[in-house]
Amino acid sequence: MSEQFHCWQCGKPLEALILPMSRREECVACHADQHVCKMCEFFNDSGRGDCREERAEWISERERANFCDYFKPSMMAHINTKSLANERAKAEFAELVGETLVASEKTADKPKTAAEIAEQQLRDLLGG
Structure with a gap:
């Protein structure tokens, strides 16, 4: 398995x-x-x-x-999905208002979860 x-x-x-x-x-x-x-x-x-x-x-x-x-x-x-959802929501809000979050840039160094990798592959596939 x-x-x-x-x-x-x-x-x-x-x-x-x-x-x-x-x-x-x-x-x-x-x-x-x-x-x-x-x-x-x-x-x-x-x-x-x-x-x-x-x-x-x-x-x-x-x-x-x-x-x-x-x-x-x-x-x-x-996996603490609540904190992942909070980080994602903050990043989406910052993107909406045209700002970049310092915390989001710091989390880029952390290894991605399987769900984040799958989401990124899907976004790359769909061109978004």
């Missing part, structure tokens, strides 16, 4: 992971539960912790193991 799941809390690779993921699955490095809302593709990190799956029941503790029937593990759970 070329792609690998990572712990949502510490980011370490989850080796010997058997799918479908057991409710008792945990990270060997930090011992965090992995069958949790924050590890799910449907988790909406909008601050309220909503689930994008409309049929799922409300779960109050999003960092603890649960029995959600709609759980689908995410490959990107370990």
Whole structure:
């Protein structure tokens, strides 16, 4: 398997992971539960912790193991998508008003995530 799941809390690779993921699955490095809302593709990190799956029941503790029937593990759970979205929004705003952000120039030195690489390839392909 070329792609690998990572712990949502510490980011370490989850080796010997058997799918479908057991409710008792945990990270060997930090011992965090992995069958949790924050590890799910449907988790909406909008601050309220909503689930994008409309049929799922409300779960109050999003960092603890649960029995959600709609759980689908995410490959990107370990990446702080909120800060990436904030940086992207700031860069788009600066481009809109014709300014360049110093912080955006500094982040160019950081390695790009798989999503950023894919986005750049798509933009290059479409000429945007």
